[in-house]
Amino acid sequence: MRIATWNVNSLTARLARVEEWLEYARPDVLCMQETKVSDGAFPSLPLSALGYETVSNGEGRWNGVAIASRVGAEDVQRGFGTGADEQGARLVAATCGGVRVHSVYVPNGRAVGSEHYEAKLAWLAELRAFLDRTCRPADPVVVAGDFNVAPDDRDVWDPAEVSGATHVTEPERAALGAIEQWGLADAFRLLYDQDQLYSWWDYRAGNFHKHKGMRIDLLLVSKPLADRCRYALIDRNARKGRQPSDHAPVFVDLDD
DNA sequence: ATGGTGGCCCGGCCA
Numbered sequence: 242m243r244i245a246t247w248n249v250n251s252l253t254a255r256l257a258r259v260e261e262w263l264e265y266a267r268p269d270v271l272c273m274q275e276t277k278v279s280d281g282a283f284p285s286l287p288l289s290a291l292g293y294e295t296v297s298n299g300e301g302r303w304n305g306v307a308i309a310s311r312v313g314a315e316d317v318q319r320g321f322g323t324g325a326d327e328q329g330a331r332l333v334a335a336t337c338g339g340v341r342v343h344s345v346y347v348p349n350g351r352a353v354g355s356e357h358y359e360a361k362l363a364w365l366a367e368l369r370a371f372l373d374r375t376c377r378p379a380d381p382v383v384v385a386g387d388f389n390v391a392p393d394d395r396d397v398w399d400p401a402e403v404s405g406a407t408h409v410t411e412p413e414r415a416a417l418g419a420i421e422q423w424g425l426a427d428a429f430r431l432l433y434d435q436d437q438l439y440s441w442w443d444y445r446a447g448n449f450h451k452h453k454g455m456r457i458d459l460l461l462v463s464k465p466l467a468d469r470c471r472y473a474l475i476d477r478n479a480r481k482g483r484q485p486s487d488h489a490p491v492f493v494d495l496d497d
Numbered sequence: 498a499t500g501g502t503g504g505c506c507c508g509g510c511c512a
Contacts, residue, residue, distance in 0.1 A: 250512085251504055275512085277505070302505055303512095349512060389512095443512085444502040487503080487512080 242312070242338060243268045245492035246385035246458055247479075248346070248441070252276040252307070255486055256284055262479055263291050268492055269312045270337045272344035272385040276305035283307065296335050304329035306346050306386070312338030321371050328360055332368070334375075340466070341376055345386035350407040358407060361389070365416035369423055378424025382463040387441075387488065389457055390417045392427060395436035396456035408455060425461035428493040429473045440475050441488045449480060460493050469495040 245268035249255040252273060263271065271293070278284070279301040288295050292311045298319040299305035308314060314335040320327050334343040345368065350361035368384075376382050390413045394400040403409050421427070429438075439454025448454065462470065473493040480489040 254504065275504090303510090351512085444504095446501045448501095484503095 242270075242340070242495045242497065243492050244270045244272075244340070244342065244383055244385065244460060244495070245490050246272040246274070246344070246387075246460055247490035248274040248387040248458060248486060248488035250275050250277075250486040250488065252278050252284060252305075253282075254484065256287060258479070258484065258486070260287060260291060262476070262490060263288070263293065263309070266476065266490070266492065269310065270340070270342055271309045271490075272342065273307045273309070274305075274344065274346035274387045276307050277302060278305055296333055298330045298333040300330045304331055304346055306331060306333045306344040308333060308335050308337065308342055308344050310335065310337040310342075318375070321367050323367070325367070327367075328364055331364070332371070340381045340383055343382075343384045343386070345384060345388070347387060347389045349389050350413070353405065353407055353410055361407075362412055362416050365390075365413075365420065369416075369420050372420070372423050378463050379465070380463065381465045382425070383466065384420065384425060384461040385459065387457060388417060388459050390414060391455045391457055392417060392430070392459070395434070396439070398437070398439065398453040398455070403455075408457060421461060424463050426464075426467045428460040428462045428467070428470050429456070429475070429491065431462075431467055431470050432473050438475055439489075440491050442480065444487050458488055458491050460491060462493070466495055471496050
């Protein structure tokens with residue numbers, strides 16, 4: 242089973258690239274973030290033509306998450322369901338082929354110490370609480386998406402250059418750690434320990450070509466799935482060419 | 498070069 246995640250930075254603008262990628266990577270499940278499309282305008286038909294059913298949680302102009310699956314999508318949940326401010330449409334979950342799959346788009350946080358940074362930490366704490374009340378770590382669970390946190394210094398191009406900035410601070414890493422402590426592991430790190438393997442590069446200043454990126458797109462898997470991880474890839478090629486997202490898709494292959 | 502690119506959708510916000 243191949244499960245993927247990709248911040249597409251507008252599914253409307255990226256539809257051709259997403260279709261192309263689905264055709265050659267053929268994931269069983271693709272979690273998408275920053276779809277920037279309302280549920281009513283979601284392009285379900287072209288994805289259906291490729292064999293994928295889709296579920297989305299989208300507000301329109303900003304944020305938005307979705308799951309495309311060719312192994313079913315049952316028991317859909319949109320958002321935390323607490324009635325609290327969710328800072329936009331950032332969570333959708335469905336059961337796909339027996340795996341509870343969550344597509345998440347963690348708030349960016351902007352500047353350290355800003356209200357947005359504090360809200361990012363609060364959102365991560367809400368995600369942990371959501372897992373506590375909706376799933377069990379002994380079951381097959383995936384939490385995949387753009388976490389806007391680089392788990393450790395291997396995951397940034399220059400720890401000194403970004404030191405103290407968002408995505409790499411200790412409180413953000415601790416909040417991510419609290420989610421992992423629920424019973425999840427970073428599938429990529431179960432398999433590989435190299436540095437300089439990134440999933441996002443700022444559009445600005447030619448950062449992609451300078452290899453200045455971060456690994457912030459993660460597939461967190463529960464123990465029953467961690468034991469099945471065989472292979473993972475950040476598809477850097479999908480960041481190249483015409484009209485790319487600023488993120489590359491990432492996938493993990495699970496043994497049956 | 499105190500910006501830079503790109504998405505939303507048309508002036509500025511967001512990443």
